[in-house]
Amino acid sequence: MRNVLKHLSSKDRRGAWIAFVVLAIVLLALPFFTDALFGRGWVRIMDFALLYIMLALGLNIVVGYAGLLDLGYIAFFAVGAYCYALLGSPQLGLHLPFWVVLPLGALLACIFGVLLGAPTLRLRGDYLAIVTLGFGEIIRIFLNNLNAPINITNGPQGISMIDPIRFGEFSLGNTHELFGLTFPSVHLHYYLFLLFTLLVIFISLRLEDSRIGRAWMAIREDEVAAEAMGINTRNIKLLAFAMGATFGGLAGGLFAGFQGFVSPESFSLTESITVLCMVVLGGMGNINGVLLGGILLVVLPEALRHGSGPAQQLLFGKTLIDPESLRMLLFGLALITVMLWRPSGLWPSNQRRRELVAENDTAQL
Amino acid sequence: MTTPIEFDVNLLELSHVAKRFGGLSALSDISLHIRRGDIYGLIGPNGAGKTTLFNILTGLYQADSGRFTFNNTEYSGRCKPHVLAQAGIARTFQNIRLFANMTALENVMVGRHLRTSSGIWGALTRNATARAEEHAIVQHARALLSYVGINRPHQTLAKNLSYGEQRRLEIARALATDPKLLALDEPAAGMNATETESLKELLLSIRASGITVLLIEHDVKFILGLCDRVAVLDYGKKIAEDVPEKIRCNPAVITAYLGTEPIIPAQAGIQS
Numbered sequence: 153m154r155n156v157l158k159h160l161s162s163k164d165r166r167g168a169w170i171a172f173v174v175l176a177i178v179l180l181a182l183p184f185f186t187d188a189l190f191g192r193g194w195v196r197i198m199d200f201a202l203l204y205i206m207l208a209l210g211l212n213i214v215v216g217y218a219g220l221l222d223l224g225y226i227a228f229f230a231v232g233a234y235c236y237a238l239l240g241s242p243q244l245g246l247h248l249p250f251w252v253v254l255p256l257g258a259l260l261a262c263i264f265g266v267l268l269g270a271p272t273l274r275l276r277g278d279y280l281a282i283v284t285l286g287f288g289e290i291i292r293i294f295l296n297n298l299n300a301p302i303n304i305t306n307g308p309q310g311i312s313m314i315d316p317i318r319f320g321e322f323s324l325g326n327t328h329e330l331f332g333l334t335f336p337s338v339h340l341h342y343y344l345f346l347l348f349t350l351l352v353i354f355i356s357l358r359l360e361d362s363r364i365g366r367a368w369m370a371i372r373e374d375e376v377a378a379e380a381m382g383i384n385t386r387n388i389k390l391l392a393f394a395m396g397a398t399f400g401g402l403a404g405g406l407f408a409g410f411q412g413f414v415s416p417e418s419f420s421l422t423e424s425i426t427v428l429c430m431v432v433l434g435g436m437g438n439i440n441g442v443l444l445g446g447i448l449l450v451v452l453p454e455a456l457r458h459g460s461g462p463a464q465q466l467l468f469g470k471t472l473i474d475p476e477s478l479r480m481l482l483f484g485l486a487l488i489t490v491m492l493w494r495p496s497g498l499w500p501s502n503q504r505r506r507e508l509v510a511e512n513d514t515a516q517l
Numbered sequence: 518m519t520t521p522i523e524f525d526v527n528l529l530e531l532s533h534v535a536k537r538f539g540g541l542s543a544l545s546d547i548s549l550h551i552r553r554g555d556i557y558g559l560i561g562p563n564g565a566g567k568t569t570l571f572n573i574l575t576g577l578y579q580a581d582s583g584r585f586t587f588n589n590t591e592y593s594g595r596c597k598p599h600v601l602a603q604a605g606i607a608r609t610f611q612n613i614r615l616f617a618n619m620t621a622l623e624n625v626m627v628g629r630h631l632r633t634s635s636g637i638w639g640a641l642t643r644n645a646t647a648r649a650e651e652h653a654i655v656q657h658a659r660a661l662l663s664y665v666g667i668n669r670p671h672q673t674l675a676k677n678l679s680y681g682e683q684r685r686l687e688i689a690r691a692l693a694t695d696p697k698l699l700a701l702d703e704p705a706a707g708m709n710a711t712e713t714e715s716l717k718e719l720l721l722s723i724r725a726s727g728i729t730v731l732l733i734e735h736d737v738k739f740i741l742g743l744c745d746r747v748a749v750l751d752y753g754k755k756i757a758e759d760v761p762e763k764i765r766c767n768p769a770v771i772t773a774y775l776g777t778e779p780i781i782p783a784q785a786g787i788q789s
Contacts, residue, residue, distance in 0.1 A: 355641060362640030362647075363633055363654070366619075370627045373616035380575055380610075382602030382631030382694050391637070501618075 179346060183339040195338040197454050199410060202345035203403050205446035208430040209352045209439065210399025215428065216437035216501075217365060218392035219372025221281040223424055224268070224288025228397040230419035231264050232257035232404025234295060234305065237414045240315040243306060250317045254405040261401020262394045264291075269393030273386055276375070288424050296416040310415025317344065317409040324409070341410050348406060352399055356439050359395070368392055369437070433490055435497030444499055456482050527586075528553045528698055528729050529574070534583030536569055536753075543569045544753045547583070551698070551746075556720060556730045558744035558761075560737060562773060565750040567733045568611060571702055574731075575608045576601040588697055602631055605697035609687040609704060611733075615675040621686055622671035625658035628693025658693060665689040665719060681712045688719070692728075699723060700731040705739055717743055737774070741765060749773065 186194045211225045235257035239248045248256075268287045272280050299307030316325025316337075324340045359365045367388045370378035379385050408414050426449060434445025460482070461475040490498060529551040536544040544566045551557045559567050572578040573585070576598035585593050587604055607628075616624050633654060639647030662671055665685040669678065675686060684704055691699055704720075705713045713736070720743060724730055734740040740747060741761040748758040751773040757764055764770055 358641050358643065359637070363630060363635050363651070364637060364640050366623060366627050367630055369619055369623075370616050370630075373618055374614050376577065377610065377614040377616065378627070379598040380577070380602060380608055381628050381690060382599045382607075383627070384597075384599045395637075 180343075183342045184333075187336075187339070192336065192338060194454075195336075195342060197450060199338055199341050199345055201447055201450035202342070202349050203407055203410075204427065204430065204450050205349055205443055206345075206352050206399055206403040206406075207427045208434070208442045208446045209349075209356050210396045210403070211427050212396075212431050212437065212439070212442045213356065213359070213368070213399070214392050214396035215431055216442070217360065217368040217372065218389060219368075220272075220389065220392060221277065221284070222393075222396070223281045223285035223421070223428065224291070225284070225396070225400060225427055226419045226421075226424040227268075227288040227291035228261040228264060228400030229404040229407065229423070230291050230295060230416075231261045231397075232401030233408040233414045233418070234311070234404075235260050235401070236405040236408035237311040237314050238304070240409070241311050242313055243311045244304075247315055250315075250319070250409065254402065254409075257405035258398045258401040261404065262398040265393040265395075265397025265400075266390055268397075269390045273389055285421065285424075288419075288421060292416050292419050295419070305416075308416060310413060310417070312413045314408050314412045314414065316412065317341070317406070325412070345406060345410075348402065352402070353439060353443075360439070364388070364391065372437075429487065433487065433497060435499040435501055438497070438499055438501035441497050441499035441501065445497070448498075452486065453479055453483050526552050528588060529731075530584070530586040532584045532586075534570075534573065534580045534585060536566075536573060536578060536580050542753050544573070544580075547750075547753075547755050549748055549755070549758065551729060551731060553729055554724065554727065555745040556724050556732060556743055558740040558747040559731065559733045559750065560735070560740055560747060561750035564752075565773075566753040567750055568702060569753075570750070571608065571700055571731075571733060574601070574700060575606055599631070602694055602696075605695070606700060607691035607694045607696035607698070608700040609684070609691055609702055611702040611706070613680075613683050613687060615683055615686060615690070617674070617676040619675060620672045621662060621667060621669070621675055621678060621682075622655070622658050624675050624686055625661050625689050625693045626654050628690040629654045629657060631694055658689075661689040661692055662686075665692070666715065681708055684708070684716075685719070688723075692723070696728060698729045698731060702733045703735060704732070705734060705736055713739060 183195045183198065186198060207225070207229055210228070211222065214220050214222045214225070236253045238244055239246045239253045239256065240250070241247075268284065272283050275283055295305045296308055298305040299309075305311065316323050318324065322328070324344060325337055327337060328335045328340065367378070367383050370381065370383060371385055371388060375385060407418075430445035430449045431442055432445070433449065434443065435441025456479040457475055460473075460478045461471055464471050464473070464475075494500075527550045529549070531547055531549045534544060534547045535542070547566075547570065559570065561567050569578065573580045576596045579595050580593070583593070584591065587601070587606065590604065592601060592604065616627060619627070633650050635647040635650050639650070659671060665688050667678070667682050667685055667689065669682065675683065678686060688699070688701070688704065691701075701720075705716055708716060717739070720730055720732070732740060732744065741764065744761055746758065747761055747764045749756050749764060749767070749770050751769075756769045756773060757767045759767065
């Protein structure tokens with residue numbers, strides 16, 4: 153940020169600050185506006201959008217930066233979620249506090265990231281994708297079957313009555329009155345998730361523009377050349393898996409605390425694909441693109457679900473096609489269209505680079 | 518694996534190195550000595566094993582047998598490319614292998630990876646050490662880009678550079694690793710006469726800065742005019758190693774390059 157501001161004139165700098173303040177106010181006021189205009193259900197959708205964005209940003213490190221195609225990414229989300237669920241629910245009778253369970257879940261996911269990464273280091277492209285896909289399924293099936301002989305995960309029924317996220321006596325599960333405003337549970341979760349999303353964005357941005365980030369991109373561009381230039385590809389790839397998995401585990405813990413219920417069903421292959429779609433659709437390796445992809449892929453299906461029924465009423469006077477099936481149809485169509493017209497994503501990372509080129513060249517002259 | 522031996526003038530020594538790919542003997546019984554500060558040429562017809570030898574030197578392949586000593590340290594066992602890069606062998610590739618979607622500057626900055634150390638913590642906090650290191654990396658990379666003669670904006674993507682510039686960028690990236698031995702795989706391939714001439718000057722200046730250069734080339738004139746010593750490979754065997762003047766009139770080399778005299782020249786003449 154400081155570097156960016158340095159290049160701007162004082163007038164532009166003021167503009168940047170104004171934009172920043174406006175953006176902050178919009179983000180803070182967003183749940184209230186959404187609640188008033190569209191109803192509380194949409195605030196909940198926004199919460200999920202933030203969780204998905206965290207996931208997509210985590211996957212972006214593995215796929216976008218290091219170029220390692222990971223089709224089992226949702227497994228780390230599951231590890232984080234189940235870690236939170238097991239340590240903070242009546243299932244095992246443990247009720248550890250949020251600030252212990254969440255980092256623990258992220259750490260556990262990180263360890264799983266390394267465990268998955270280690271055997272796949274020699275694999276590339278399609279082969280890597282198949283192995284990671286298998287890993288994702290293994291975790292899900294394990295969670296599904298770990299109810300016998302000793303009941304750990306409660307099998308397909310999942311774990312319910314998970315403790316809400318709680319800071320001391322302040323529980324995010326209840327409605328609170330603060331500063332004369334009423335904050336329902338979904339609003340409070342929105343702010344917490346926003347905070348974590350900003351943290352993940354910050355970490356991603358810092359990593360992208362660093363020695364480690366460059367090493368990841370070098371591996372993505374040409375692994376053989378990267379190795380010949382002295383990059384220890386084993387360690388750097390493991391680091392990418394570990395970082396990506398950590399973000400996944402973090403999002404998983406937050407998900408479990410928010411939802412109050414986890415079951416293996418939430419961690420199917422489709423979820424992995426959805427997160428991957430966000431990264432690819434938005435633009436691999438570009439944080440803005442990933443944010444855009446995440447928002448679009450959560451909001452678009454919901455909007456189609458809620459909007460296609462009334463729209464048909466308006467056009468034809470009756471509902472011809474079930475909104476639920478039309479939703480997936482239009483969603484698929486939208487994806488195909490985007491991939492045809494913008495194969496490198498809606499907001500590819502090269503575009504950002506070219507903008508940088510223009511900026512720096514004029515600065516040098 | 519790394520047994521230090523007494524210092525000598527040879528930077529790199531290969532003795533009886535062999536490499537087989539299944540039934541094909543790509544290299545057999547190769548022994549070479551590269552002296553510090555030389556420009557050493559490696560020539561030979563297509564398929565003679567030049568690139569295989571290069572890949573062994575840079576850790577992409579492992580030799581089946583033989584000893585490989587670099588800078589008084591033995592690397593005969595299984596050595597990863599990054600270990601050899603750390604030891605001071607940097608290379609370029611026959612088919613240019615740049616990081617195409619990274620800028621010219623970033624390509625060279627990646628070359629500094631191995632001589633720098635900031636990790637995750639440095640990247641996240643951007644503390645004084647990390648910032649100073651990053652600044653030094655950028656300065657070093659910019660200096661190298663102008664050294665090899667890339668005068669375009671340094672933010673140009675590598676894939677948008679001209680062919681000659683891409684070749685030079687590969688050299689800059691290799692130089693960024695602070696090598697003791699710079700190994701170039703056909704650096705003059707596809708270059709025109711002017712580009713070749715300026716490449717020659719660049720290589721001489723690299724040598725003058727104290728870096729030993731190992732060169733694979735097809736262009737015999739180029740290599741004989743530049744190198745201090747030349748080795749000739751043919752069918753995976755070293756057929757000659759000498760100063761260029763003697764290589765030029767070595768009968769084995771002439772045979773390898775031009776073939777033996779046709780037995781019935783008269784018939785060939787009639788057919789054409």
